[in-house]
Amino acid sequence: MTGPFDGMGWQPAPGELAGRGGARYGRWDGTQRLDAIDAEELLDALSDDVLADGDLDDALRRALDEGITGRDGEPRIPGLQELMRRLAERRREMLERHGLDDVLGDLRRQLQEIVDTERAGIERRLQAADRPGPGDSQASRQNPPDPGRSGQAPSPTGSDAAPEAGPEGGESESDTPADGASGGEQDAMRRMLRQMAQRRQVKLDSLPDGVGDRIRALEEYEFLEPSARDAFQALLERLRGRMLDSTFQGLADRLRSMRPGDLQATREMVRDLEQLLQERLEGGNPDASGFLSKYGDLFPGAQNLDDVMEQLADRMAAMQSLLRSMTPEQRQELGSLMDALLRDDRLRYDLARLAGMLDRLLPNGLGDRFPFRGDEELGLEQALDEIGTLQRLDRLGEQLSGADDPPALADVDPAEVARLLGQESADDLAALQRAAKALEDSGYATRNGDHLELTPRGQRRIGQKVLDEVFGRLGRDAFGGHPLARSGGLGERTGASSPYEFGRPFDLDLRATLDRAVAREASSRGRARGAVSLEPGDFQVHDAEESTSASTVLLLDMSRSMLLRGCFLAAKKVAIALDTLIRTRYPRDTLHVVGFAYVAREIQPGTLSTLSWHGHEYGTNLQHALLLARRLLSRDAATNRSIIVITDGEPTAHIEDERVEFNYPPTRRTIEETLREVGRCTRDGITINTFMLERSRTLGEFVDRVSRMNHGRAFYASPDRLEEFVLVDYLDRRTRRVA
Numbered sequence: 001m002t003g004p005f006d007g008m009g010w011q012p013a014p015g016e017l018a019g020r021g022g023a024r025y026g027r028w029d030g031t032q033r034l035d036a037i038d039a040e041e042l043l044d045a046l047s048d049d050v051l052a053d054g055d056l057d058d059a060l061r062r063a064l065d066e067g068i069t070g071r072d073g074e075p076r077i078p079g080l081q082e083l084m085r086r087l088a089e090r091r092r093e094m095l096e097r098h099g100l101d102d103v104l105g106d107l108r109r110q111l112q113e114i115v116d117t118e119r120a121g122i123e124r125r126l127q128a129a130d131r132p133g134p135g136d137s138q139a140s141r142q143n144p145p146d147p148g149r150s151g152q153a154p155s156p157t158g159s160d161a162a163p164e165a166g167p168e169g170g171e172s173e174s175d176t177p178a179d180g181a182s183g184g185e186q187d188a189m190r191r192m193l194r195q196m197a198q199r200r201q202v203k204l205d206s207l208p209d210g211v212g213d214r215i216r217a218l219e220e221y222e223f224l225e226p227s228a229r230d231a232f233q234a235l236l237e238r239l240r241g242r243m244l245d246s247t248f249q250g251l252a253d254r255l256r257s258m259r260p261g262d263l264q265a266t267r268e269m270v271r272d273l274e275q276l277l278q279e280r281l282e283g284g285n286p287d288a289s290g291f292l293s294k295y296g297d298l299f300p301g302a303q304n305l306d307d308v309m310e311q312l313a314d315r316m317a318a319m320q321s322l323l324r325s326m327t328p329e330q331r332q333e334l335g336s337l338m339d340a341l342l343r344d345d346r347l348r349y350d351l352a353r354l355a356g357m358l359d360r361l362l363p364n365g366l367g368d369r370f371p372f373r374g375d376e377e378l379g380l381e382q383a384l385d386e387i388g389t390l391q392r393l394d395r396l397g398e399q400l401s402g403a404d405d406p407p408a409l410a411d412v413d414p415a416e417v418a419r420l421l422g423q424e425s426a427d428d429l430a431a432l433q434r435a436a437k438a439l440e441d442s443g444y445a446t447r448n449g450d451h452l453e454l455t456p457r458g459q460r461r462i463g464q465k466v467l468d469e470v471f472g473r474l475g476r477d478a479f480g481g482h483p484l485a486r487s488g489g490l491g492e493r494t495g496a497s498s499p500y501e502f503g504r505p506f507d508l509d510l511r512a513t514l515d516r517a518v519a520r521e522a523s524s525r526g527r528a529r530g531a532v533s534l535e536p537g538d539f540q541v542h543d544a545e546e547s548t549s550a551s552t553v554l555l556l557d558m559s560r561s562m563l564l565r566g567c568f569l570a571a572k573k574v575a576i577a578l579d580t581l582i583r584t585r586y587p588r589d590t591l592h593v594v595g596f597a598y599v600a601r602e603i604q605p606g607t608l609s610t611l612s613w614h615g616h617e618y619g620t621n622l623q624h625a626l627l628l629a630r631r632l633l634s635r636d637a638a639t640n641r642s643i644i645v646i647t648d649g650e651p652t653a654h655i656e657d658e659r660v661e662f663n664y665p666p667t668r669r670t671i672e673e674t675l676r677e678v679g680r681c682t683r684d685g686i687t688i689n690t691f692m693l694e695r696s697r698t699l700g701e702f703v704d705r706v707s708r709m710n711h712g713r714a715f716y717a718s719p720d721r722l723e724e725f726v727l728v729d730y731l732d733r734r735t736r737r738v739a
Contacts, residue, residue, distance in 0.1 A: 037068055037076055039442035040461065042435050045069050045076075047462045050454070051576070052569050054610045056445055057452040061404050064432055077431045080400050080409075086421050087400070091393050097374040098386055100325055104211045104333055106379025107239075111214055114232045115204055121225025122197045129190045200224055212336025219340075240341050242381055269295050270350040276305055277357040313362055316355055318388045320367030325387070334380075368394075393420055406436035406452070454610055463580035463608070466573050497540040501584045505541070512540035549588040551638035553629035554578060556603075557647035558595040559620045567693045571646045572611055578644075579605040592632045596625035598653060598660060602632070619653035619662045623670070626677040626688075627655075633686055642687040642712075648694040650702040671702065678706050688712040 037045075045068055049059035067079030203221055207214050215236070223229035272291055279286040288305040302308050323331050338348050359366040370390055372378070378386060396416060403409040410433055418426035439445035444458035454462070497509040517538040554575050562568045575593050582589045593603040595611075598619040603611060626643065633641045653662040654673040663670060681688060688710045690703045695716060703714045 037070065037431070037435050037438075039438040039444055041070060041076075042068060042438055043444050043458060043461050044465050047465050050462060050610070051466070051572055056439075056454050056458070056610070057405065060406070060436065060439070060452060064403070064406075064409060064436060068432075068435060077435060078428045079432070080403060083417070083421070083425055083429065084397060084400055086425055087393055087397050090421060091390060094386060094390060095370060095372055095374070098372050098376050098378050098383075099374045100322075100330070100372045100378060100383060102377055103322070103326060103330055103380050103383050104337065105377060106382070107211055107235075107337075110235055111211065111218070111232075114218070114228050114235070115207065117231065118223055118225045118228035119201070119204060121228060122200055125224065126194065126197055129193050197224070210333055210336055212333065212338070212340040215337065215340040236341070238381075239337075242384065267347055267350060269298070270347065270354055273308070274350070274354055274357060277309075277354070277361060280305065280361060281357060309358060309361065312354075312358055313366060316358065317367040317391055318384050320355055320359070321370055321387045321391065322367075322383055324367060324369040325372060367391075389420070392416070396420055405450070406433075407450075409433055409436055456606060459606060459608070459610075460580070460583075463576045464584075466577045467580040467584075496543045498543055499537065500539040500541045507542045509540045509542050513538055516540060549590070549638045550586070550640040550642065551590040551592075551633055551636035552578075552582075552641075553592040553594060553632055553643045555600075555622070555625045555629060555643060555645045555647075556593065556595045557597070557620060557622075557645075557649070559597040559649065560618055561620075562648055562693075567648050570693070572608065574646060575603075575605070575611075576608045579608060590636050590638060592629070594625050594628050594632070596621050598662065599655075600625040600628045602628065618664070619660070620647065620649050620651050621653040621655070621660065621662075622647065622651040623654040623674040623677050624660075626674070626681055630677070630681050630684060630686065634684070641685065642689065643681065645688060645690040647690070647692065647699075649696070650699045665698075675705060675709065678709050682710045686710075690714045692716045 042063075046056065046059045046063055049062060050056050063079070065080050067075050067082060068077040070076040200221075203217075207217050218232055219236075223232070272295075276286045276288055276291060286305055288302075288308060292299065292302060292308070296302065299308050299311050302311060323334065326334065335348065342348050342351075355366060368391075370387060396412075399412050403412055412429060412433075414426040414430045414433075417429050439452070439458070440447065443455055444461060445452050446455050447453075497512040500506065500508075513534070514532065517532050517534050520535070520538065521532065556571045556575060558568065562571065579591050579593070582591050591605055593605055593608065594600050595603050599621055622645070625645075629643050633643075650666055651670050651674040652664045652666045653660055654670045655661070656669075656673065661667075661670065678688065688706060689712045690706060692699055692703060692714065706712070707714045
């Protein structure tokens with residue numbers, strides 16, 4: 001970077017980030033996020049799993065579940081397991097923080113504040129009435145009426161401020177006696193005011209303790225203090241809107257405007273819905289079109305009974321969970337509150353029946369119990385909010401646990417994850433979703449129905465990674481070559497050039513390289529700049545003819561013992577690395593792959609990445625494998641022909657009279673038939689090199705006989721070093737044979 005340093009990090013000079021590959025440096029504060037993983041890095045991370053199992057879809061599922069690592073082996077994107085862990089932690093924290101010991105306590109306190117406000121308003125009016133007015137007589141000023149002598153109880157003192165009142169029993173009221181009235185009239189008005197206040201105080205003193213009963217009593221009470229009356233009406237509006245609309249959208253508005261006789265229509269709606277649900281419980285498929293034509297405003301967007309049930313479940317689940325999480329005494333008190341809000345206990349009974357039917361119809365029931373065990377008490381509305389959040393967490397958890405493939409993962413909403421788990425988790429989910437799609441967008445994978453499969457390009461990428469790993473362990477020079485005892489030569493240049501690929505000699509065609517770079521910049525910017533930048537894809541190397549070609553058959557033992565001993569993956573990597581090496585460095589060479597167990601069969605090199613070991617085949621039919629290899633080599637015109645055998649045991653099967661003869665321990669007949677095929681290969685000039693993955697006496701004796709007959713070589717290699725042995729041996733033989 002060439003820009004100034006401002007104490008926080010290097011800042012770019014003007015225009016410095018305009019070109020591709022620009023970077024900005026800054027101090028790490030823990031909030032920055034790495035760029036999304038690219039398709040190449042993702043496929044590299046999946047390659048070992050793909051090679052082991054042979055299924056890209058399964059490998060991607062495991063990566064999405066467990067997380068994705070970068071090229072350095074460090075975790076790059078947290079997986080679904082980590083998101084599920086965060087979700088479980090959020091859920092546990094909510095349950096351990098909150099408690100439901102007194103769900104209606106907050107509502108009880110609000111009602112008490114309203115009552116205290118009403119008492120204060122009454123007391124203030126009594127004190128104003130006792131103050132002498134301008135029309136009072138001298139006697140009344142010296143001897144104000146005694147509330148005790150008139151049978152009136154002293155007024156209690158309340159807490160807050162003031163509502164007005166309406167008539168009660170035909171009496172009119174005002175805050176104080178009229179100033180223009182005579183003294184006698186004022187005394188009469190004061191007495192009337194005290195009597196009215198006394199009646200209200202008696203009603204307030206006799207209010208029941210239960211929240212539902214208290215609400216009923218206050219609905220019948222005529223408030224004297226306007227602020228108390230307004231506060232009570234606002235509380236009722238909020239409770240009805242929250243609790244009634246949790247069952248049917250708009251039901252609270254209906255009940256607010258209903259006269260008592262209008263409740264019959266609501267009862268009929270609930271019973272009509274019960275009939276539909278009952279028919280569904282009995283196995284029928286009821287038509288809800290008539291119901292929706294009458295009551296569709298309560299279920300916006302619903303097209304059928306399933307839509308109605310889904311909306312009901314979403315609205316009723318929080319209340320049902322709350323009821324199941326409460327003690328029987330709390331449920332009884334909440335039921336009384338619902339009666340008061342509905343103004344009809346029969347309607348509440350019908351709604352309870354409706355909830356019970358819905359609970360039986362839904363696969364997971366209607367609302368689960370939540371074991372709150374914390375000290376932070378929740379009020380009624382807070383409890384419904386928290387339970388609603390917990391239910392959304394549970395639904396998200398079900399979605400995440402079921403997101404076992406990219407299409408299902410794409411259905412998870414990052415915005416919902418952000419609301420419930422925070423923006424960091426939403427970013428992690430979005431990164432997983434992008435990663436799952438990146439393989440298809442880059443051309444490394446394609447979807448065959450519901451199954452994700454590697455494309456030829458993806459298979460080549462995995463092959464190149466395997467080859468890079470092998471040569472990385474051997475040690476590479478600056479141009480990607482490999483230290484060998486002898487170096488090979490190329491034939492005459494053909495006059496053409498092609499893009500450089502790892503493994504090819506770096507015989508740079510400078511002119512073609514610069515032409516490609518200039519053309520790339522001109523196409524991307526509309527014109528070429530004075531300075532030309534080179535990218536890896538620009539490098540072109542001279543094509544040359546090699547003086548000879550070679551044809552090789554790789555025989556892979558796919559018997560049951562190879563899998564049990566953990567050798568099959570190593571053998572598969574050998575095949576992939578050798579195929580990639582020949583394609584990139586020796587394009588005139590030919591490679592055939594044959595797998596053998598009970599019988600032998602040819603495997604197309606392009607399918608090696610997804611080759612999997614299926615079944616439980618016994619037998620090591622090397623005789624059939626050599627026969628098939630000899631036939632394959634007979635079709636090739638290459639001067640140098642060889643067979644590479646990778647096995648962990650001596651032959652235990654052979655073909656005789658078009659039938660497979662299998663015996664373990666191997667019979668003399670099997671050994672003889674296999675050696676007879678070795679002799680045929682030797683006479684045809686085919687070299688057999690054997691790599692043994694097991695140190696057993698019988699295998700060693702057999703391979704020794706093969707080597708003496710064929711003059712090939714024999715190696716013992718551990719599975720973790722097998723690729724190196726095979727590739728170095730191939731290159732060693734190949735360099736001696738190139739003119």
